[in-house]
Amino acid sequence: MKTFNNLWNKLCSYETLLRAFQKARKGKTKKAYVKEFEANLEENISALRTELLLRSYQPAPLKTFIIRDPKTRKISKSAFRDRVVHHALCNIIEPIFDKRFIHDSYANRKGKGTLKAIQRFDEFKRKVTKNNTRIGYVLKADIYHYFDEVGQNILLKVIKKRIKDRKVIWLIKKILDNHSVQTTGKGMPLGNLTSQFFANVYLNELDHFVKNELKAKCYIRYVDDFVILHEIRETLEKYKNSICRFLQKELALTLHPTKSRITQLNQSVDFLGFRIFYHHKLLRKTNKRKMHQRYEAYKQLYEENRCVYDDVYNFLQGWCAYAKHGNTYNLRKKTLELFERDFPHEIAQTEINRLLKVYGLGRI
Numbered sequence: 001m002k003t004f005n006n007l008w009n010k011l012c013s014y015e016t017l018l019r020a021f022q023k024a025r026k027g028k029t030k031k032a033y034v035k036e037f038e039a040n041l042e043e044n045i046s047a048l049r050t051e052l053l054l055r056s057y058q059p060a061p062l063k064t065f066i067i068r069d070p071k072t073r074k075i076s077k078s079a080f081r082d083r084v085v086h087h088a089l090c091n092i093i094e095p096i097f098d099k100r101f102i103h104d105s106y107a108n109r110k111g112k113g114t115l116k117a118i119q120r121f122d123e124f125k126r127k128v129t130k131n132n133t134r135i136g137y138v139l140k141a142d143i144y145h146y147f148d149e150v151g152q153n154i155l156l157k158v159i160k161k162r163i164k165d166r167k168v169i170w171l172i173k174k175i176l177d178n179h180s181v182q183t184t185g186k187g188m189p190l191g192n193l194t195s196q197f198f199a200n201v202y203l204n205e206l207d208h209f210v211k212n213e214l215k216a217k218c219y220i221r222y223v224d225d226f227v228i229l230h231e232i233r234e235t236l237e238k239y240k241n242s243i244c245r246f247l248q249k250e251l252a253l254t255l256h257p258t259k260s261r262i263t264q265l266n267q268s269v270d271f272l273g274f275r276i277f278y279h280h281k282l283l284r285k286t287n288k289r290k291m292h293q294r295y296e297a298y299k300q301l302y303e304e305n306r307c308v309y310d311d312v313y314n315f316l317q318g319w320c321a322y323a324k325h326g327n328t329y330n331l332r333k334k335t336l337e338l339f340e341r342d343f344p345h346e347i348a349q350t351e352i353n354r355l356l357k358v359y360g361l362g363r364i
Contacts, residue, residue, distance in 0.1 A: 004096055008167040011092045012052045017045045020087035024080065033080045048081060055170060057085070059178040062189055076179065076189030086193045089171060094197055096162055101200060102207045107223040108196040114272045115325055117222050121276065124218035124229045125265055132278055138269055139228045139236040141243075141260035143253050146224035147190045147199070151252045152176050155188075155202050199223055202251065209246050214239055222272055229265070236262045274326050281326040288331070291319055295335070299342050312343055 010016060021041070025034045037044050051057035060079040078086065098109065106117035128136035143149075155176070156169065163169060172194075179189045188195040203221060210216045210228070216239060218229035230236050240260070247253040263269060269276045273287045298315060301307040316339055320332055 003162055003164045004093075005164045007092055007163070007165045011088055011168065011171075012049055014045060014049060016088050016091060017049055017084060020084045020091060021045060023087045023091075024083045037080055037084075044081065045084075048084060052085070052171070055167065057171070057174065059085070059174060062179060075191040077191055078178075078189075082178075083193065085171070086175065089168070089175070090193060090197050093163060093168065097197075097201050097204070100162075101204055102211055102221075104220045105200060105204070105207055105222075106220065108200060114222065115322065117220055118272055118274060118276070118281075118325055120220055121227065121229075121271060124220070125276075125278070128218060128229045128231055129265055129278070132266075134231070136229060136231055136265040137233045137236055137262055138265055139230075139240055139260075139262050140269055140271065141226055141240070142256050143203075143224040143247070144256045146253065147195065148187045149253055150186065150188050150198070150202055152185050152187075154251060155198055158201060158205060159198075196223075205251060206243070206247065209250075210239075210243065214242055225272065227269075227271060233262060273322075283323060283326050283328060283331070291323075295338075302343055309343060312339070 018041075021037070025038070028034050048057070059082045062076040062078055064074055064076050066074055101109065104117075104120060106112040106114070106120070125136065125138075126132070156172065159172065160169065175192070175194050176188065179187060188198055200223075203224065206226075207219075207221060210219050210226075216228050216230070220227050228236060228239055230239075240255075240262070244255055247255065266278055270284060273284055274281045275284055294315065298307060298312045302309075302312060316335070320336070323332055
């Protein structure tokens with residue numbers, strides 16, 4: 001296995017940090033903290049570079065808040081200058097690890113995402129059931145309290161297989177340590193760019209076990225959510241038992257006791273926000289409720305002049321692109337009609353009709 005040393009100077013270069021800033025500010029150019037950092041851009045990047053080179057860099061304490069969608073989750077938010085460092089780190093080491101990721105790992109990777117994962121599920125479903133001419137099965141599983149249970153020493157051990165630069169390892173430890181945890185040496189902050197990347201690095205070990213040791217062909221993983229499809233239920237039972245042993249022994253993780261089960265493919269399968277049936281897909285009720293809550297929040301912000309039309313339009317366009325992969329014709333058309341009513345704008349009619357045409361919903 002190829003290893004990498006001498007990464008530190010490249011990571012700390014002005015060019016790398018400038019590119020990291022540009023990525024960190026994407027979609028946030030109007031935020032006050034971005035404007036403040038940008039106002040003295042050269043000075044702020046030079047200061048970060050000096051702190052990194054001298055290894056005096058110390059991340060600011062994370063700001064945490066609770067969201068319910070509907071699960072209760074604690075999200076941790078890094079200071080903007082720390083997000084610049086996170087992007088710089090990922091820009092350097094992500095390409096090294098991404099080459100080792102399996103094809104069917106779909107979270108937080110270029111050219112992947114939820115929609116590609118759902119399309120792959122459909123492909124595997126047709127393959128396993130011979131185009132719905134026989135019964136097939138799916139093991140649908142997720143990992144219990146994944147981000148809270150990640151073993152930091154195990155993660156570092158996995159990273160060190162590829163990264164031999166001690167200064168890069170020092171920075172990774174700094175980022176991991178900047179997180180208050182219930183159990184020492186466990187957990188990553190949910191919400192950090194680095195946590196999303198490390199989540200893939202950690203479970204890449206599981207991916208290779210499933211593909212290379214179990215020889216499972218129809219396997220898809222999205223963060224800690226994964227499915228395996230097969231013609232024989234007993235084979236999936238064996239896979240599940242082997243995965244449980246591997247996770248416990250090698251990664252100090254366990255499968256969720258109630259969310260990890262085997263079902264027939266002719267029944268509803270909950271996967272990445274959709275209830276997937278053989279011939280159609282429906283948005284989960286919790287997914288529709290979350291969209292409605294965000295819509296109402298945007299409506300209030302717009303009425304108070306705290307957001308602009310483009311913000312709401314971009315949100316709606318993204319949601320329509322996602323929802324169109326399910327049987328949501330009436331829901332999308334009704335939502336777009338509400339949007340025209342609730343967000344009056346001089347270009348609203350033209351833009352709404354464009355969306356209706358793009359998503360095959362006719363015209364208002």
